[in-house]
Amino acid sequence: MYALSRNIREAQAQGGATLMVDLLPEHTLARVRQGLARGRGAKSWSSFLGSVLGLKGVRGALLRECAPAAVWSDTDALAETIKALPIPLGPARPLAEAISTAGGVALSSVGDDLQCRALPGVFCAGEMLDWEAPTGGYLLTAVMASGRHAGQGVVAYAGRT
Numbered sequence: 837m838y839a840l841s842r843n844i845r846e847a848q849a850q851g852g853a854t855l856m857v858d859l860l861p862e863h864t865l866a867r868v869r870q871g872l873a874r875g876r877g878a879k880s881w882s883s884f885l886g887s888v889l890g891l892k893g894v895r896g897a898l899l900r901e902c903a904p905a906a907v908w909s910d911t912d913a914l915a916e917t918i919k920a921l922p923i924p925l926g927p928a929r930p931l932a933e934a935i936s937t938a939g940g941v942a943l944s945s946v947g948d949d950l951q952c953r954a955l956p957g958v959f960c961a962g963e964m965l966d967w968e969a970p971t972g973g974y975l976l977t978a979v980m981a982s983g984r985h986a987g988q989g990v991v992a993y994a995g996r997t
Contacts, residue, residue: 842968844925853925859895865919872911881908891918898923940966949989950982957993961986 840855847853860868868889876884881900886892891899902923907913941960945953950965952958962979 839968845928848925848927855923855925856920857898857923859899859918859921860889860891863889865915868915868918869912872915889918940964942966947989949992950986951989951993957997959986959989959993 844853871888882896902921903917907917941964946960950959961982
C-alpha cells in the first residue's frame, strides 16, 4: 500500500480512488467461476466459499463487507468481484493523526549536501524533504542517515564561510 500512496493521493485529488483487489490471485477467473457453478446448496456463503475456493478469513470478510449486494445472486458477477473487488478509498486522515506525511522541500531544490539552493546555509533532512519513505524502522534509518548527511554538509559549509 505504501508504494501506491502517491498514486492514491493523486487519484483522490482528481475526485476519488478505488483499489481493485484480487481476493484469489492463486486462481484464474475460470477456476473461480467453475467453483461457484457447483452451487452452495444449504451452505452459508462463508462456508461454501471457504470449502470450494479457500476464500475465508480476512479475504472472506473483505468480500462480505465490500461486494455490492447484487453480485450475490449472480455467480458470474460474484466471480468477477472476487477477482477484482472494488474498495473505495476515502480521503487521507488529518495531518495530526499521521505517522508520516508526504510533501515537503522538493529534492530538486536542494544540493547534494541537502542545502537549499534558494537559501544558502539552510539544510533539510528527513521528513522535511518530499519523498515517499516507508514507515517504521526504515523511515527512522532514512531520517537519521539524511540528518547525518545534512550535518556533514553544515560542517563543510561552516568551514567555507
